[in-house]
Amino acid sequence: MDKRPSSLKRITTKKQAEKFINDQVKAIQKQVGEKKVLLALSGGVDSSVVAGLLIKAIGDQLVCVHVNHGLLRKGEPEQVIEVFKKNMGANLIYVDASKTFLKELKGVDDPETKRKIIGKVFIDVFAKEAKKLKGIEFLAQGTIYPDILESKGVKAHHNVGGMPKELNFELVEPVKYLYKDEVRVVGEALGLPKNMVYRQPFPGPGLGVRCVGAITKDRLEALREADAIVREEIDKLKDKPWQYFCVIPDMKSTGIKDGKRYMGWAAVIRAINTKDAVTAKSYEIPYKTLYKIRDRIIKEVPGINRVLWDFSDKPVSTIEWE
Ligand code: XMP
Numbered sequence: 001m002d003k004r005p006s007s008l009k010r011i012t013t014k015k016q017a018e019k020f021i022n023d024q025v026k027a028i029q030k031q032v033g034e035k036k037v038l039l040a041l042s043g044g045v046d047s048s049v050v051a052g053l054l055i056k057a058i059g060d061q062l063v064c065v066h067v068n069h070g071l072l073r074k075g076e077p078e079q080v081i082e083v084f085k086k087n088m089g090a091n092l093i094y095v096d097a098s099k100t101f102l103k104e105l106k107g108v109d110d111p112e113t114k115r116k117i118i119g120k121v122f123i124d125v126f127a128k129e130a131k132k133l134k135g136i137e138f139l140a141q142g143t144i145y146p147d148i149l150e151s152k153g154v155k156a157h158h159n160v161g162g163m164p165k166e167l168n169f170e171l172v173e174p175v176k177y178l179y180k181d182e183v184r185v186v187g188e189a190l191g192l193p194k195n196m197v198y199r200q201p202f203p204g205p206g207l208g209v210r211c212v213g214a215i216t217k218d219r220l221e222a223l224r225e226a227d228a229i230v231r232e233e234i235d236k237l238k239d240k241p242w243q244y245f246c247v248i249p250d251m252k253s254t255g256i257k258d259g260k261r262y263m264g265w266a267a268v269i270r271a272i273n274t275k276d277a278v279t280a281k282s283y284e285i286p287y288k289t290l291y292k293i294r295d296r297i298i299k300e301v302p303g304i305n306r307v308l309w310d311f312s313d314k315p316v317s318t319i320e321w322e
Contacts, residue, residue, distance in 0.1 A: 002148050004177040011182040017189035021053065024174045028057035037138040037172055040126055041066045041092070043080040045197060046142030046175060049183050051084060052190035053174050054140055060091045063136065065129050067122060070098025070220070071206030074228035083193060097125045101208075102217060109214040109250070111322035118205040127164050139169035143176045144183055200243045201277070209322040213250030218303060219265060223248045225301045226267040233293045234271060234285070241283035244271035246297075247310070247321045255305030264305030267297050272319055280314040 011017050037054060041047050041064040054062040064084060068077045077094070084090040104121050108114050130136065163169070175183050187197035203209055207227070211220045227246040234244045247270060252263040269290070274280035285293075294307040310317070 002176070004145055008177055011178065011185050014185070014189050017182075017186045020186055021056065021189060024053050025057040028054060028172060028174060031172060032058055032061065032138055035061065035138060036133075036136045037062050037140050038130055038133065038136045038169070039064045039140040041080060041084065043072070043076050043196070044142070044202065045180070045183055045187060045199065046144055048083075048142075048192055048196055049175055049187045049190065050140050050142045050173075051090060052088070052187065052192055054172070055084075055088050055090055056190070060089075062091060062140070063133060064090050064092045065095060065126060066092060067095045067097055067125050067129075069101045069118065069122060069125075069206065069208075070096075071101065071118070071208040071211075073202065073207065073231075074224050079193075079196065083196065093129060095125060095129060097121070100125065102215065102220075105208070105215050107214050111209065114208055114215070114322070115205050118208050123163065127167060130167055137168075137170055138172050139163065139167070140172040140174075143173045145177050145179055148176060200245075203320060209320050210245065210247045212247060212321050219248055219250075222265060222267075222301050222303045226297045226304060229296045229300065230269055230271075230293055233289050233296070237286070237289065241271045242273045242280075243319060244269075244283070246270070248304075249321070253306055257305075262305070265303055266306040266308050267301070267304045268308045268310050268321075269293060270310045270319070270321075272314070274314075274319070277319060278314075280319055282311040282313055285309070 009016065011020055037058065039047065039051055039054065039062060041051050043066070051062070051064055066077065066080050077096075081092065081094060085092045101118065101121055104117050105114060108117060175186070178186070184197050188194070207220060207223055208215060210227070211223050223246060226248070230244060230246045234240060247268040248265050249268065252265060255262050255264045269285070271283040271285050272280040273283050290309060297304055297307050
């Protein structure tokens with residue numbers, strides 16, 4: 001196994017992060033020289049920190065590709081463009097593939113099949129972009145140390161695990177010996193926004209596993225809006241849970257509006273605390289916040305006529321519904 005060098009001390013302070021950044025900038029420059037590097041930039045902490053390091057080291061020799069699979073949370077693609085293209089001047093290609101993903105997922109209700117389709121379409125879209133760009137020899141990845149430790153087949157990175165061999169890239173993995181908390185310290189030292197550096201975990205298949213059953217555009221949009229409300233209201237709390245989001249099951253129930261009955265979806269609120277995501281405890285959302293979320297979702301999100309709170313613990317209830 002690829003082992004963390006004993007000379008690399010735990011990074012907890014800004015000063016240590018700055019030293020790490022300087023060392024990595026030199027190492028990247030040495031590895032890459034004048035060549036170009038490609039990076040799939042999701043907007044998650046790891047790939048964002050890798051982008052920050054590479055921009056510092058090689059500027060526009062880095063080509064970032066942000067694939068929007070249409071399953072991102074509200075505001076995420078916009079933030080990637082804002083931070084990297086506008087603020088950091090990155091060479092960023094934005095690919096809106098949301099229609100392709102929706103088409104491929106149409107009518108598919110089995111969770112594992114949904115995950116596989118999302119992973120495969122992601123790789124296809126990314127590889128297509130990579131082939132268009134001539135003369136790229138390196139691929140940067142946001143691999144972190146737990147990925148290496150867990151790499152005995154459990155968790156394949158959906159965005160890099162199966163990159164087609166014919167692309168023939170040499171890898172650049174500047175944070176591969178860091179733990180998540182260290183990556184965050186480095187991200188802060190690089191000047192990335194706090195809400196990007198400290199964002200809660202978000203699964204690779206994104207809202208796809210929270211729009212339960214066969215995904216439709218309408219229900220996905222309702223989910224994105226309701227989820228944004230859940231995050232906005234819980235973000236106001238001092239003591240925030242580890243992960244908090246919204247789920248929309250594939251079912252309808254009766255509502256009443258202007259004296260007429262109609263069928264609508266239910267939004268499910270989920271907020272949990274955990275150390276390692278192996279077990280989890282439902283977080284006690286203050287009632288004031290719960291009512292605020294309920295009122296806002298009913299008022300602001302078309303198609304939803306019921307709000308539920310999933311306060312189950314893991315085990316037996318997994319954090320995600322699919
Ligand atoms: P579960 O649902 O198994 O989730 O209790 C445990 C943690 O893992 C996250 N999760 C994923 N992360 N790709 C990821 O990168 C995935 O496919 C995936 N599925 C679940 C989940 O959000 C939770 O934090």
